[in-house]
Amino acid sequence: MSYAIIGFGKIGHALAKAFARNGIEVAVATTRDPQSFAADAAAIGQTILPKTLAEAVKADVIFLAVRFESHPEVVKALPDWEGKTVIDVMNTQAPLEDLGGFPSSAFIARAFAGARLVKGFNHLVAAVLGQDPAVQGGRRVVFLASDDDGATADVGALAEKLGFAPIKLGGLLDGGLLVHARGKNWGELIFKDLVTFAR
Numbered sequence: 001m002s003y004a005i006i007g008f009g010k011i012g013h014a015l016a017k018a019f020a021r022n023g024i025e026v027a028v029a030t031t032r033d034p035q036s037f038a039a040d041a042a043a044i045g046q047t048i049l050p051k052t053l054a055e056a057v058k059a060d061v062i063f064l065a066v067r068f069e070s071h072p073e074v075v076k077a078l079p080d081w082e083g084k085t086v087i088d089v090m091n092t093q094a095p096l097e098d099l100g101g102f103p104s105s106a107f108i109a110r111a112f113a114g115a116r117l118v119k120g121f122n123h124l125v126a127a128v129l130g131q132d133p134a135v136q137g138g139r140r141v142v143f144l145a146s147d148d149d150g151a152t153a154d155v156g157a158l159a160e161k162l163g164f165a166p167i168k169l170g171g172l173l174d175g176g177l178l179v180h181a182r183g184k185n186w187g188e189l190i191f192k193d194l195v196t197f198a199r
Helices: 012-021 038-044 067-074 104-111 150-161 173-177
Strands: 003-006 026-029 046-051 061-064 085-088 116-120 140-148 166-171
Touching: 003 012, 012 026, 012 038, 012 046, 038 046, 061 116, 061 150, 067 104, 085 104, 104 116, 104 173, 116 150, 140 150, 140 173, 150 166, 166 173
Parallel strands: 003 026, 003 061, 026 046, 061 085, 085 116, 140 166
Antiparallel strands: 116 140
16 A cells, blocks of 8 residues: 655645654655655655655555645646545635535545545644654544545554544544534534543
8 A cells, every 4th residue: 555645734744754653655745846845854754755746646545735725736636536545634714605515525525536535634733643643541533534434444544553543423524524624613623632542
């Protein structure tokens, strides 16, 4: 299984740290030349591989961590997203009316037609997401929402490999709303930093 992070801002860096912490290779890409952020990638760890956007979208599992407004450019990087698992880590404050009445995750699923789309990892701010998810004997929670149960299970397994405790919220419409930042009305779980402890 191959992994990529598209977008290398604060959230992209935080995700890359999680991969580096666990010694898992991941490609990182932006619309810029990889040499322009190669030093940043190297500073995080040797498993963080700077790539072009065209190279990065060849991965099986892709974290979408660009600005929401930039996602159409990523969509165009592949003629067909069939067979790809896309993890939507983006947040937008666009009102639901601007998204056809859908939470952002359901809106994005339509844009990346054919992909197995999972909303996840977006409810934590970058400074928290980048920390070791092992907290006082427990594990930091990441919420996952998807209309594809198989994709949720696969992303949940990856979250566990990265040290997190995945919790499934349901489909993109209902579960997506719980972690959707929309205008001045926030989803009930957005930016909640929770830790779970094994019994």
